[in-house]
Amino acid sequence: MTHDWPLYEVFVRTKRGLNHVHVGSLHAADDQMALRNARDVYTRRNEGVSIWVVRSDAITASSPDEKDSFFEPSGDKVYRHPTFYSLPDDVPHM
Amino acid sequence: MNDQHESVYDGLLGGDSSQWAFGTDFEDPLAGVDPTVPEGVDRAALAAYCLMLGDDALVLSHRLSEWCSNAPELEEDIALANIALDLLGQARLLLARAAVVDPSSVPALPEGSPVPDEDRLAFFREQDAFRNVRMAELPNGDFAHAIVRLLLMSSTRLALMERLRASRDQVLAAIADKSVKELAYHRDHSARWFVTLAQGTGESRRRLLSALHELWPTYDELLGAHAACDEVSAAGMGVDPTTVRVEVDVVLEQVLAAAGVERPAVAPLAAVRGRSGRDGLHTEHLGRMLAEMQVVARAHPMGRW
Numbered sequence: 001m002t003h004d005w006p007l008y009e010v011f012v013r014t015k016r017g018l019n020h021v022h023v024g025s026l027h028a029a030d031d032q033m034a035l036r037n038a039r040d041v042y043t044r045r046n047e048g049v050s051i052w053v054v055r056s057d058a059i060t061a062s063s064p065d066e067k068d069s070f071f072e073p074s075g076d077k078v079y080r081h082p083t084f085y086s087l088p089d090d091v092p093h094m
Numbered sequence: 095m096n097d098q099h100e101s102v103y104d105g106l107l108g109g110d111s112s113q114w115a116f117g118t119d120f121e122d123p124l125a126g127v128d129p130t131v132p133e134g135v136d137r138a139a140l141a142a143y144c145l146m147l148g149d150d151a152l153v154l155s156h157r158l159s160e161w162c163s164n165a166p167e168l169e170e171d172i173a174l175a176n177i178a179l180d181l182l183g184q185a186r187l188l189l190a191r192a193a194v195v196d197p198s199s200v201p202a203l204p205e206g207s208p209v210p211d212e213d214r215l216a217f218f219r220e221q222d223a224f225r226n227v228r229m230a231e232l233p234n235g236d237f238a239h240a241i242v243r244l245l246l247m248s249s250t251r252l253a254l255m256e257r258l259r260a261s262r263d264q265v266l267a268a269i270a271d272k273s274v275k276e277l278a279y280h281r282d283h284s285a286r287w288f289v290t291l292a293q294g295t296g297e298s299r300r301r302l303l304s305a306l307h308e309l310w311p312t313y314d315e316l317l318g319a320h321a322a323c324d325e326v327s328a329a330g331m332g333v334d335p336t337t338v339r340v341e342v343d344v345v346l347e348q349v350l351a352a353a354g355v356e357r358p359a360v361a362p363l364a365a366v367r368g369r370s371g372r373d374g375l376h377t378e379h380l381g382r383m384l385a386e387m388q389v390v391a392r393a394h395p396m397g398r399w
Contacts, residue, residue, distance in 0.1 A: 037169040
């Protein structure tokens with residue numbers, strides 16, 4: 001028997017983390033069920049304190065074919081990096 | 095950078111990678127709790143009360159574990175297994191407490207046996223010493239049956255545990271505090287499925303109504319009065335189940351209304367000469383379940399596991 005439960009991507013934020021991290025995917029009938037399935041499947045070992053679920057078809061991803069034109073040009077533009085400033089020793093959090 | 099992590103698992107490491115397989119920062123729910131048994135209560139009654147709550151959890155946990163690899167969806171398989179493990183944890187703490195309160199309740203094993211008291215109670219008691227409600231021991235039916243049973247038992251248990259947090263017995267209060275968080279999720283999970291099945295297809299609704307009808311006769315026993323409960327609640331250490339009937343009804347009415355389902359009009363399952371599950375009077379199903387559950391442990395009374 002087949003069913004058409006959509007696929008969801010799951011993101012979890014750790015207790016001390018600042019951002020949600022992708023941990024995997026699962027099937028669910030709707031958004032609320034996806035959230036609860038994610039809690040059951042991906043937070044069994046105290047992995048996190050916050051869950052985001054997103055329908056996989058809502059995600060637009062870059063294509064591997066476009067990798068060269070998307071990402072290579074930024075590799076040789078050293079002037080875009082803030083490495084030519086000298087920081088005094090007593091400036092924190094940089 | 096400070097708290098950014100490549101992988102969600104990195105955040106778990108306390109710098110010691112040998113801990114990875116077991117996670118980090120585990121909290122012991124009984125850490126810092128005063129284990130002395132308060133004065134002013136009959137020990138046998140208090141132990142019986144612990145066994146009632148513990149056996150409910152133990153027997154239901156075993157029935158839920160039978161769904162492992164049999165649930166309709168992978169995610170649901172894990173959810174039911176998680177719920178079974180939550181209940182097993184509650185059972186272990188409650189059985190251990192019963193053993194401390196009344197050591198004479200623990201089955202005797204050969205001299206030198208390393209089996210802990212709570213395991214002795216779980217695996218070496220006969221069925222007439224088990225104090226769970228009969229709803230817990232009924233064999234599994236279909237998924238709708240599992241959901242209805244979980245809804246009814248988690249709703250009543252949650253109401254009891256919420257009140258038990260105020261127990262004069264510090265250990266019971268701590269157990270109740272941990273249990274409330276787990277049971278809130280069990281009730282949420284089963285209530286959502288209840289509504290989903292009721293409002294789903296013709297078949298899911300038919301199966302749900304059939305399960306409700308089948309389980310309803312054993313519902314009254316969940317919040318039935320008992321002498322041991324009276325004794326323990328009068329001493330400020332337990333909860334008289336009859337006092338939470340109204341609030342549980344309110345919750346169930348909400349779920350039934352959302353599901354568009356009527357409360358069944360079925361008579362309660364009779365007691366036998368005034369005795370029911372709480373007194374060790376069980377259906378034929380418990381004996382068979384325990385035979386399977388206890389056989390390995392009983393084959394190794396000197397075993398260590």
